[in-house]
Amino acid sequence: MVEKMNSVSFIKELVFKIAEIGKRSQHINAPDLKNVEPFKHFFDKKGRLKPDELDTMDGAWTKREILTRYLLLNIVLDQGPDIPGVRELLKTVTNALYRKEIRIFHRPLDFFRELNISIDEILKKHDSIKTLRADIWAKQNNSNSSKYNLFFAQSQRGIVSINQVLDYGIHRWGVPLCVPLLLEKDLAGKIETRQPLVDYLESFSSAEVTSMRIKNHERYGLGSAVGNKGCHLFTKWYIHTFHLSSRKDVGWSEWSYEVPFDSNVGRVLFRTGYLLSLADLDYYQSWNVIQQKKNKPHYIRVTNIRGKKVQKDIDDEEIKKNYKDVLLNHLKTRKREPTTIEIQQMPNAILLNSKFGIGDFDDGLIYIGTNFCINDERPKCSKCPLNSICKGFNGNEFLITDYLT
Ligand code: SF4
Incomplete structure (x- = not known):
């Protein structure tokens, strides 16, 4: 039985x-934009994005617009099984297409007009990445290297591998490229803009509202091409990682969007005891977050936490006051004062107005989850910077051994 799991001071600490660790981790796992050939001149000699030039033109659009288009495609592709491979695929296909003057972020129609070349390049680059990454991926995932495949589709069971490059190319590459294309066409002759996608994304009252519209907007939403986690990851990159946002109001602050909940986040928050400090195991089982298997380890499906409420008493006036501010002024997803707190939004209330934002917290979770708290029954606890406070490491070993993501 987990003891003293309801301590608010433990959750805050x-x-x-985690946020402090994240701030030091230098945007771990961010896309490597500086090595995408058409963007190289957006960066200085030290590889830092030149913020003063974001509003300058690069062809028909601002540099801010071009990078935003790339990141929108990146979050869709990121749902593939091997993030380093996915990132390499996007970068190398982009480089190859631009060398042939197929400028898919400057002229999204090029992708479809030269569809034969676009598809050929996706296939060719996928083959070379498979040669480089398949063995590493197989070892990390206890799988067979012949199963390495970055092409995927959404099914009722979640993301599944597919072999059809046209399905992958049109649905995963084509849909996010069509968002700026449709905006361009809709605005043509009506409103003059140098950054249609940026203007559209920043037209909503908060970053959180934007992240919802990226998926569910009736005309411009990506729909089944992206999950909620991808939308929040995009928002994190846009505000925190690359500082692309030109909105500076509270609706676009460092606390104005939810943490992108992925498997790294779920594993670290479960093992450290964070999740059980907010609700008992029974709740997570009834929400299908903890999926009991006949034989251990049980499965943690963290995406099912979305919208679920804290079930324990949060006896802390500062958190309650902050949460009201977060919900009404930063996230702007409610108009009435909240009576309960959503689990996924708790970090926003804890970190509000501190020197750490949601991006720092997420960076910290990724750093811990990929370097120490790996998806294995024997994570590297002795070297983990959380080991002095982690409940799993300090007497509740079942949190580590009995549950995986
Ligand atoms: S101490 Fe171990 S279980 Fe706890 S967060 Fe670190 S690696 Fe994970």
């Missing part, structure tokens, strides 16, 4: 510690 843990959240701040």
Whole structure:
């Protein structure tokens, strides 16, 4: 049985510690934009994005617009099984297409007009990445290297591998490229803009509202091409990682969007005892977050936490006051004062107005989840910077051994 899991001071200490680690981790796992050939001149000699030039033109659009288009495609592709491979695929296909003057972020129609070349390049680059990454991926995932495949589709069971490049190319590459294309066409002759996608994304009252519209907008939404986690990851990159946002109001602050909940986040928050500090195991089972298997380890499906409420008493006036501010002024997803707190939004209330934002917290979770708290029954606890406060490491070993993501 987990003891003293309802301590608010424990949750606060843990959240701040993770955010502090994240701030030092230098945007771990961010897309490598500086090595995408058409963007190289957007960066200085030290590889830093030149912020003063974001509003300057690069062809028909601002540099801010071009990078935003790339990141929108990146979050869709990121749902593939091997993130380093996915990122390499996007970068190398982009480079190859631009060398042939197929400028898919400057002229999205090029992707479809030269569809034979676009598809050929996706196939060719996929083959070379498979040669480089398949063995590493197979070892990390206890799988067979012959199963390495970055092409995927959404099914009722979640993301599944597919072999059809046209399905992958049109649905995963084509849909996010069509968002700026449709905006361009809709605005032509009506409104003059140098950054249609940026203007559209920043037209909503908050970053959180934007992240919802990226998926569910009736005309411009990506729909089944992206999940909620991808939309939040995009928002994090846009605000925190690359500082692309030109909105500076509270609706676009460092606390104005939810943490992108992925498997790294779920594993670290479960093992450290964070999740069980907010609700008992029974709740997570009834929400299908913890999926009981006949034989251990059980499965943690963290995406099912979305919208679920804290079930324990949060006896902390500062958190309650902050949460009201977060919900009404930063996330702007409610008009009435909240009576309960959503689990996924708790870090926003804890970190509000501190020197750490949601991006720092997420960076910390990724750093811990990929370097120490790996998806294995024997994570590297002895070297983990959270080991002094982690409940799994300090007497509740079942949190580590009995549950995986
Ligand atoms: S101490 Fe171990 S279980 Fe806890 S977060 Fe670190 S690696 Fe994970």
